[in-house]
Amino acid sequence: MRQQQTIGKPVEVSGLGLFTGQPVTARFKPSPADTGVQFIRVDTPKPVRIPAIVANVAKRARRTSLQNGTASVETIEHCLAALHGLAIDNVEIELEGGELPGCDGSSRAFVAALRDAGTISQNRPAEPLVITDLVRVAEGDAELIAAPGDDDGLNIIYDLDYGVDGPLPRQLFALRLTEETFCREIADARTYVFEYEAQQLREAGLGKHLTTKDVVVIGPKGVIDNEFRYPDECVRHKVLDLVGDLMLAGRSLRGKIYAHKSGHALNHELVRKLIKTIEARQTAQALNREAVLDVRRLQRLLPHRFPFLLVDRVVSIESDQRAVGIKNVSINEDYFQGHFPGHPIMPGVLILEAMAQLAGILLSQKLEHTGKVAMLLSMDHVKFRRPVVPGDQLVLEAHTLNVKTRTGHVQCYARVAGELAAQSEIKFMMVDAEPL
Numbered sequence: 001m002r003q004q005q006t007i008g009k010p011v012e013v014s015g016l017g018l019f020t021g022q023p024v025t026a027r028f029k030p031s032p033a034d035t036g037v038q039f040i041r042v043d044t045p046k047p048v049r050i051p052a053i054v055a056n057v058a059k060r061a062r063r064t065s066l067q068n069g070t071a072s073v074e075t076i077e078h079c080l081a082a083l084h085g086l087a088i089d090n091v092e093i094e095l096e097g098g099e100l101p102g103c104d105g106s107s108r109a110f111v112a113a114l115r116d117a118g119t120i121s122q123n124r125p126a127e128p129l130v131i132t133d134l135v136r137v138a139e140g141d142a143e144l145i146a147a148p149g150d151d152d153g154l155n156i157i158y159d160l161d162y163g164v165d166g167p168l169p170r171q172l173f174a175l176r177l178t179e180e181t182f183c184r185e186i187a188d189a190r191t192y193v194f195e196y197e198a199q200q201l202r203e204a205g206l207g208k209h210l211t212t213k214d215v216v217v218i219g220p221k222g223v224i225d226n227e228f229r230y231p232d233e234c235v236r237h238k239v240l241d242l243v244g245d246l247m248l249a250g251r252s253l254r255g256k257i258y259a260h261k262s263g264h265a266l267n268h269e270l271v272r273k274l275i276k277t278i279e280a281r282q283t284a285q286a287l288n289r290e291a292v293l294d295v296r297r298l299q300r301l302l303p304h305r306f307p308f309l310l311v312d313r314v315v316s317i318e319s320d321q322r323a324v325g326i327k328n329v330s331i332n333e334d335y336f337q338g339h340f341p342g343h344p345i346m347p348g349v350l351i352l353e354a355m356a357q358l359a360g361i362l363l364s365q366k367l368e369h370t371g372k373v374a375m376l377l378s379m380d381h382v383k384f385r386r387p388v389v390p391g392d393q394l395v396l397e398a399h400t401l402n403v404k405t406r407t408g409h410v411q412c413y414a415r416v417a418g419e420l421a422a423q424s425e426i427k428f429m430m431v432d433a434e435p436l
Helices: 077-085 108-117 179-186 195-203 233-249 264-287 295-301 348-363
Strands: 003-007 011-016 023-030 037-041 048-051 065-068 071-073 091-095 119-125 135-139 142-147 154-160 171-176 192-194 216-219 253-260 313-318 322-328 372-384 393-403 407-416 419-432
Touching: 003 023, 011 108, 023 108, 037 071, 048 065, 048 071, 048 393, 077 108, 077 179, 077 233, 135 264, 142 264, 154 233, 171 179, 171 233, 179 233, 192 195, 192 233, 195 216, 216 233, 233 253, 233 264, 264 313, 264 322, 264 393, 295 313, 295 348, 313 348, 322 348, 348 372, 348 393, 348 407, 348 419
Parallel strands: 037 091, 154 253, 192 216
Antiparallel strands: 003 119, 011 023, 023 091, 037 048, 065 071, 135 142, 142 253, 154 171, 313 322, 322 393, 372 419, 393 407, 407 419
């Protein structure tokens, strides 16, 4: 297992947004281990940090975008592909605009800047997300399949097929992702559009600054006023986009990916399903192990006591990144006397409290949080999916999104028998614990 890496010095990439045409500079800065890729909008009244994870993906056409509240970052896939291909795990990217520089529609400019910055090895392992089960997502005749690999790498096969009467002949491309193959085979592959699509985008007010010299436009007779960099540049660019979107898993993947006509939306769906499948397996394995923290040890970390200690045991803690806990829901809980007589349902606010308590335990694993207690600041994107009733076992999960010395931002889930019951993003302030 290799060590995590960040860049050796700050570097910049400037240009116009591919869709908006707005001038923007992206400043890449070194970042500590375990912080991942973070975009920071510095042109807002207060800087807004947007981690590059699939949970933050905003629905857009023809591109990958992230959103945190009202702040968004558009067209990030070519930048993420460069980071993925160069095995850069941790970096901050400051933006004074809402879209990454489009440059020539490939990853070339980002690769050049990041190679100039160099890389620094960090004293933490880069734990990959290993594909252990066959996972498939599909939409119409487009599909993506992820399968366990034969080695410790990521292998991709892409089948680009518009049909017998399509605007392009069928193109098939295979890649084993390494820094060398990424830079040689796909980093320079540019975005392409068909002539009718370019017209539609212009009518929608997008890409109006672009000419056929700036982007690959394909008409009935071939490329207009331009030339392909590779005979099969289109399928190579599809692989480039896929490599960038897979970076939204938050860590590198190990296994095999087969793609047929997939685009960004399906790429995102595969990442979501992969994460869900692998975490479900890990949770099932954790539930069969002895508790990492039993209730006596929990009471040393949390100030809560009966009847408000809502985590019975913690079965898994992965550094300060992820924790899994259990709350066994009994008919003997006091609140069932009034919520509701004859139809007992666990109050949603207590499910949120249970998730928050597990999140506080996770944040306490950070060395600088020793002797501190997580105090609730806010809850965002709260959703309830199913009722929780007596006899249910509530499996709680907490994943750190952003952790600092005085604050913590955690994504939490609560499930029953694998079915999502509730979820929320929770922010905390870390304060000194009062003596018990």
